[in-house]
Amino acid sequence: MTVLVLSDWWPLQETVECVPNFSTSDPKVVKEIVGEITRVPSAYLLDHSFDDYYNRLVVTVVGTKESVVRAVLNASFRAVRLIDMNRHKGQHPRLGAVDVVPFVPVENATISDCISLSRDYGKTLGEELGIPVYLYGEAASTPERRDIDWIRQGEYENLDEMIRRPERKPDYGPSTPHPTAGATITGARSMMVGFNVNLGTTSLTIGKKIARALHGSKGGLAFVRAMAAEIPQMKEIQIGMSIYNFEGTPLHRVFELLKVEADRYNVPITRSEINGVIPIKAIVDAARFYLRLSNLSDTKILETSIVRAIRTKP
Amino acid sequence: MTVLVLSDWWPLQETVECVPNFSTSDPKVVKEIVGEITRVPSAYLLDHSFDDYYNRLVVTVVGTKESVVRAVLNASFRAVRLIDMNRHKGQHPRLGAVDVVPFVPVENATISDCISLSRDYGKTLGEELGIPVYLYGEAASTPERRDIDWIRQGEYENLDEMIRRPERKPDYGPSTPHPTAGATITGARSMMVGFNVNLGTTSLTIGKKIARALHGSKGGLAFVRAMAAEIPQMKEIQIGMSIYNFEGTPLHRVFELLKVEADRYNVPITRSEINGVIPIKAIVDAARFYLRLSNLSDTKILETSIVRAIRTKP
Numbered sequence: 001m002t003v004l005v006l007s008d009w010w011p012l013q014e015t016v017e018c019v020p021n022f023s024t025s026d027p028k029v030v031k032e033i034v035g036e037i038t039r040v041p042s043a044y045l046l047d048h049s050f051d052d053y054y055n056r057l058v059v060t061v062v063g064t065k066e067s068v069v070r071a072v073l074n075a076s077f078r079a080v081r082l083i084d085m086n087r088h089k090g091q092h093p094r095l096g097a098v099d100v101v102p103f104v105p106v107e108n109a110t111i112s113d114c115i116s117l118s119r120d121y122g123k124t125l126g127e128e129l130g131i132p133v134y135l136y137g138e139a140a141s142t143p144e145r146r147d148i149d150w151i152r153q154g155e156y157e158n159l160d161e162m163i164r165r166p167e168r169k170p171d172y173g174p175s176t177p178h179p180t181a182g183a184t185i186t187g188a189r190s191m192m193v194g195f196n197v198n199l200g201t202t203s204l205t206i207g208k209k210i211a212r213a214l215h216g217s218k219g220g221l222a223f224v225r226a227m228a229a230e231i232p233q234m235k236e237i238q239i240g241m242s243i244y245n246f247e248g249t250p251l252h253r254v255f256e257l258l259k260v261e262a263d264r265y266n267v268p269i270t271r272s273e274i275n276g277v278i279p280i281k282a283i284v285d286a287a288r289f290y291l292r293l294s295n296l297s298d299t300k301i302l303e304t305s306i307v308r309a310i311r312t313k314p
Numbered sequence: 315m316t317v318l319v320l321s322d323w324w325p326l327q328e329t330v331e332c333v334p335n336f337s338t339s340d341p342k343v344v345k346e347i348v349g350e351i352t353r354v355p356s357a358y359l360l361d362h363s364f365d366d367y368y369n370r371l372v373v374t375v376v377g378t379k380e381s382v383v384r385a386v387l388n389a390s391f392r393a394v395r396l397i398d399m400n401r402h403k404g405q406h407p408r409l410g411a412v413d414v415v416p417f418v419p420v421e422n423a424t425i426s427d428c429i430s431l432s433r434d435y436g437k438t439l440g441e442e443l444g445i446p447v448y449l450y451g452e453a454a455s456t457p458e459r460r461d462i463d464w465i466r467q468g469e470y471e472n473l474d475e476m477i478r479r480p481e482r483k484p485d486y487g488p489s490t491p492h493p494t495a496g497a498t499i500t501g502a503r504s505m506m507v508g509f510n511v512n513l514g515t516t517s518l519t520i521g522k523k524i525a526r527a528l529h530g531s532k533g534g535l536a537f538v539r540a541m542a543a544e545i546p547q548m549k550e551i552q553i554g555m556s557i558y559n560f561e562g563t564p565l566h567r568v569f570e571l572l573k574v575e576a577d578r579y580n581v582p583i584t585r586s587e588i589n590g591v592i593p594i595k596a597i598v599d600a601a602r603f604y605l606r607l608s609n610l611s612d613t614k615i616l617e618t619s620i621v622r623a624i625r626t627k628p
Binding site for chain 1 (some may be wrong): 352608618619
């Protein structure tokens with residue numbers, strides 16, 4: 001049985017999460033990168049996944065502020081030695097070997113703390129490895145740079161030209177791409193939920209229309225980024241979504257709108273999955289919506305309730 | 315923020331829950347009964363609620379085995395002194411002042427432990443207060459007695475006659491009702507979820523038909539007991555349900571079947587609520603169903619995942 005415990009039982013001080021994305025799906029390279037994370041004391045590997053279609057490795061690590069920065073720096077140094085972007089192909093947009101490195105507050109840490117961490121990280125990468133680094137999200141130095149898609153325009157293949165534009169001068173490091181590692185984007189954001197929904201169709205055209213309907217900046221839901229991808233072995237299309245504020249745009253709204261848009265093309269939803277990890281609150285909110293629960297607070301949850309009763313007993 | 319922690323972080327040994335139901339809604343009496351619970355060390359009051367319509371107080375207490383039995387015995391002794399069943403009216407079926415006292419395993423405790431506790435409790439009530447006591451649920455001494463509805467047939471008003479029947483000889487105490495406290499039912503069961511759904515109708519007839527459609531022993535869902543009640547101040551009917559095995563009959567199935575049955579009478583669902591407390595697993599299961607999540611295990615939940623990563627790091 002799993003048990004809910006209140007935050008002051010939390011076992012770590014100032015906990016942050018980091019979700020570095022590396023441009024590789026080579027199992028040997030993956031193993032070496034992940035090994036750099038697990039080697040650091042007080043840095044804890046939560047999840048890592050990689051696939052050939054995206055040719056991308058996504059690692060989730062949590063821990064104290066110092067340990068997470070140390071672990072991700074070590075992993076990044078290793079990745080830069082092992083990955084050659086000149087030979088990289090994949091369906092996910094990317095600028096470099098260490099493509100994007102967001103820092104996320106989890107407990108007893110703020111978004112400001114995470115902005116500082118991303119600056120420390122970016123500065124080190126720029127100075128010690130000569131990699132151009134862009135700050136994005138809450139750490140961005142200009143309004144456009146808040147948007148990772150804007151920074152990634154042209155991708156690795158056009159970086160050499162794009163990076164020379166004055167409005168694209170890197171925040172750290174040189175104004176020329178690293179010969180094999182391209183550029184890196186780092187920054188701070190709030191907890192993100194990765195939500196993938198599979199559709200019973202092989203039409204990428206339909207998938208793209210549905211993804212566009214969901215995508216915030218294209219007229220969809222405010223805090224959603226969506227893209228469609230083929231899952232050839234399952235003969236399905238997957239709508240891969242990032243919900244970057246799950247309290248603002250809850251899971252049920254994403255799922256129900258997706259259902260409506262898919263209906264229009266007579267495409268069924270076959271299943272969905274959480275990509276990475278999800279805060280329990282997002283799950284509770286979904287149940288609350290679907291069951292029309294008017295009173296599902298913390299105090300109604302057995303496990304939370306027990307621990308609170310123990311702590312508050314006179 | 316609330317955080318999930320694995321069971322070996324659990325702060326108590328052998329934790330059980332008890333949910334005694336007392337036949338009162340007099341705030342002064344409620345206060346005295348609840349006071350007996352909170353007074354006992356290592357017994358923790360999770361919830362208590364009472365209302366005039368049912369004229370009933372439902373208390374949820376958890377703690378170590380010994381402390382819970384002690385707290386509920388003290389509360390029962392107090393209730394017997396303060397409640398006179400000869401003057402009790404209410405819409406909920408009942409046999410006595412201390413109507414029903416189920417013991418429930420929570421953590422590091424089994425249903426067998428809870429059967430023993432209910433026997434200790436019942437024996438004490440019978441011997442020290444002269445109250446006839448029936449064992450029900452998993453503690454029942456005959457197959458019919460597993461069913462609390464069977465035991466409560468005729469209610470307090472007909473107890474004097476019913477109790478004389480040989481098949482209804484109490485498990486403890488005398489074979490005559492206590493003059494002011496009637497009889498008590500105690501036993502063991504697994505964790506139960508109280509789920510109430512309100513309907514936008516004032517027709518109790520329709521409400522009763524819907525409740526019957528849901529009720530397990532009347533052809534509805536296996537682990538559901540349902541009854542309809544008027545909520546006059548809201549001009550609504552409430553279907554009050556107990557799901558006594560929420561893994562066997564999950565919340566979503568109850569809610570969706572209720573929706574279908576209500577549709578038949580063109581009655582809308584206005585809202586629902588959890589009565590008492592609910593294990594987090596029941597909530598996660600509902601979200602998993604509605605969002606069609608194929609991979610929502612413990613390892614996908616951020617908080618659980620962090621604690622596990624910390625505990626298992628070499």
